[in-house]
Amino acid sequence: MAKTQQTAPIKLRHAALFQQACYIGGQWSQAQSGATLDVDNPATGEIIGQVPNCNEQDTARAIAEAEKGFQVWRHKTANERNEVLMRWYQLMLDHTDDLGALMTLEQGKPLAEAKGEVNYAASFIKWFAEEARRAYGETIPGAKPGQHIVVTRQPVGVTCCITPWNFPAAMITRKAGAALAAGCSMIVKPAEATPYTALALAQLAEEAGVPAGVLNVITGKPQPIGEALTRSPVVRKLSFTGSTRVGSILMSQCAEHIQKVSLELGGNAPFIVFDDADLDKAVEGAMASKFRNTGQTCVCANRFLVQRSVHDAFVEKLTEAMKTLKVGDGFEEGVNQSALINRAAVEKVQQHYQDAMSKGAKRVFGPAPEGDRGNYVEPLLLTGIKPEMQVCHEETFGPLAAVMAFDSEDDAIRLANDTPYGLAAYFYSQNIHRVWRVADALESGIIGVNEGAVSNAAAPFGGMKASGLGREGSSHGMAEYEEIKYLCMGGE
Ligand SMILES: O=CCCC(=O)O
Numbered sequence: 001m002a003k004t005q006q007t008a009p010i011k012l013r014h015a016a017l018f019q020q021a022c023y024i025g026g027q028w029s030q031a032q033s034g035a036t037l038d039v040d041n042p043a044t045g046e047i048i049g050q051v052p053n054c055n056e057q058d059t060a061r062a063i064a065e066a067e068k069g070f071q072v073w074r075h076k077t078a079n080e081r082n083e084v085l086m087r088w089y090q091l092m093l094d095h096t097d098d099l100g101a102l103m104t105l106e107q108g109k110p111l112a113e114a115k116g117e118v119n120y121a122a123s124f125i126k127w128f129a130e131e132a133r134r135a136y137g138e139t140i141p142g143a144k145p146g147q148h149i150v151v152t153r154q155p156v157g158v159t160c161c162i163t164p165w166n167f168p169a170a171m172i173t174r175k176a177g178a179a180l181a182a183g184c185s186m187i188v189k190p191a192e193a194t195p196y197t198a199l200a201l202a203q204l205a206e207e208a209g210v211p212a213g214v215l216n217v218i219t220g221k222p223q224p225i226g227e228a229l230t231r232s233p234v235v236r237k238l239s240f241t242g243s244t245r246v247g248s249i250l251m252s253q254c255a256e257h258i259q260k261v262s263l264e265l266g267g268n269a270p271f272i273v274f275d276d277a278d279l280d281k282a283v284e285g286a287m288a289s290k291f292r293n294t295g296q297t298c299v300c301a302n303r304f305l306v307q308r309s310v311h312d313a314f315v316e317k318l319t320e321a322m323k324t325l326k327v328g329d330g331f332e333e334g335v336n337q338s339a340l341i342n343r344a345a346v347e348k349v350q351q352h353y354q355d356a357m358s359k360g361a362k363r364v365f366g367p368a369p370e371g372d373r374g375n376y377v378e379p380l381l382l383t384g385i386k387p388e389m390q391v392c393h394e395e396t397f398g399p400l401a402a403v404m405a406f407d408s409e410d411d412a413i414r415l416a417n418d419t420p421y422g423l424a425a426y427f428y429s430q431n432i433h434r435v436w437r438v439a440d441a442l443e444s445g446i447i448g449v450n451e452g453a454v455s456n457a458a459a460p461f462g463g464m465k466a467s468g469l470g471r472e473g474s475s476h477g478m479a480e481y482e483e484i485k486y487l488c489m490g491g492e
Pocket residue numbers: 166167170296297298299455
């Protein structure tokens with residue numbers, strides 16, 4: 001798609017939410033080198049604007065400011081942190097329309113879905129604001145008469161996060177909300193494709209009263225910034241959401257200074273439909289799981305495993321449901337499937353499609369994804385999927401539903417676990433004994449049981465195996481930003 005400058009600049013009610021500068025130490029600034037990166041609209045290819053392309057020196061400046069911010073923030077009371085975070089939460093809700101519009105512009109997702117993400121993102125700030133007041137410790141009986149063991153929780157210090165383009169707001173707030181609630185400062189490095197939502201969040205954080213240096217946003221290419229963040233002895237924690245390949249590189253870099261890491265990496269979610277499932281509910285869950293964010297979600301169903309006796313009925317119902325999907329520009333009324341983020345994303349769907357078709361799959365719904373349609377791909381439904389197909393081994397990250405038939409519960413579990421990943425898994429069954437058996441046997445950090453929408457600020461989100469380390473959201477998510485300190489209080 002040819003890149004042209006956007007003809008009409010975005011109009012927001014709160015104009016200061018469109019920032020084309022980094023936010024470091026409470027100041028908006030450009031990269032020292034003056035270098036910039038273009039940001040485009042994936043639906044049209046038009047260039048929306050430019051943001052600084054920061055390097056190691058800019059990152060070092062952000063780290064120094066975050067260190068100063070930490071010294072201020074760590075001494076605030078839990079109540080003070082709660083109040084600031086609650087104001088940030090409220091401002092996000094007050095500016096949902098503007099934040100949603102910015103998100104649709106840079107990420108593509110349908111406007112209603114973008115506004116839904118603003119709500120979801122804000123819910124993390126609220127959850128952690130509440131949690132800030134509950135950083136309770138423990139007391140444990142000592143080993144000697146009069147001795148007491150006291151356990152306290154303290155912020156880990158300066159933290160950083162590297163966030164993806166698929167959820168430009170929520171993947172920031174579920175890290176920054178936990179970090180700030182725990183008393184840490186944070187440097188956010190948003191994806192190059194979606195910096196504007198992150199910068200808008202920083203503007204609102206400032207308006208909410210987050211002190212200078214506590215939340216910093218630096219934009220640019222990931223490699224020099226990621227290196228500088230992970231090679232710094234000042235930065236005590238990294239949280240990353242993205243691919244397993246990059247997560248593994250970052251983790252090895254973090255080893256140098258033993259930085260704590262939270263990694264939310266790739267997935268390959270199975271969605272199992274047993275013969276005793278409520279098929280209408282299963283289809284409802286399948287639609288929610290597969291087509292959220294046009295298939296570009298790390299917990300999207302990637303492989304549908306359907307018991308042979310209900311296979312045809314499920315496929316028929318899913319086909320009917322898929323007829324309600326409308327592809328188009330995210331700003332267009334009624335659109336619920338948008339452009340994918342870039343050309344490479346489209347090519348991946350095409351490749352999975354061609355590989356599956358060449359190995360015997362059958363196209364049941366949707367046109368063949370061929371030719372140049374910009375970043376658009378029509379939703380597809382394939383049956384006859386086999387374990388050797390690429391779609392069973394890699395995340396498609398697009399609107400392709402791949403259905404495979406299985407015979408027994410053991411087969412379903414074996415096929416579901418036959419992947420190095422273990423982020424989310426879903427299954428539908430009305431048999432309570434089977435529900436417990438299968439939930440115990442699936443090797444995933446998140447299991448949707450008769451449920452296709454599993455994301456919630458109150459729940460511990462994260463994966464097993466190559467899908468990552470640590471949890472986000474819930475009190476477990478806050479613990480990732482805390483150090484446990486134990487005081488051994490001697491007796492007389
Ligand atoms: O894509 C990653 C996370 C999506 C979610 O929070 O549901």
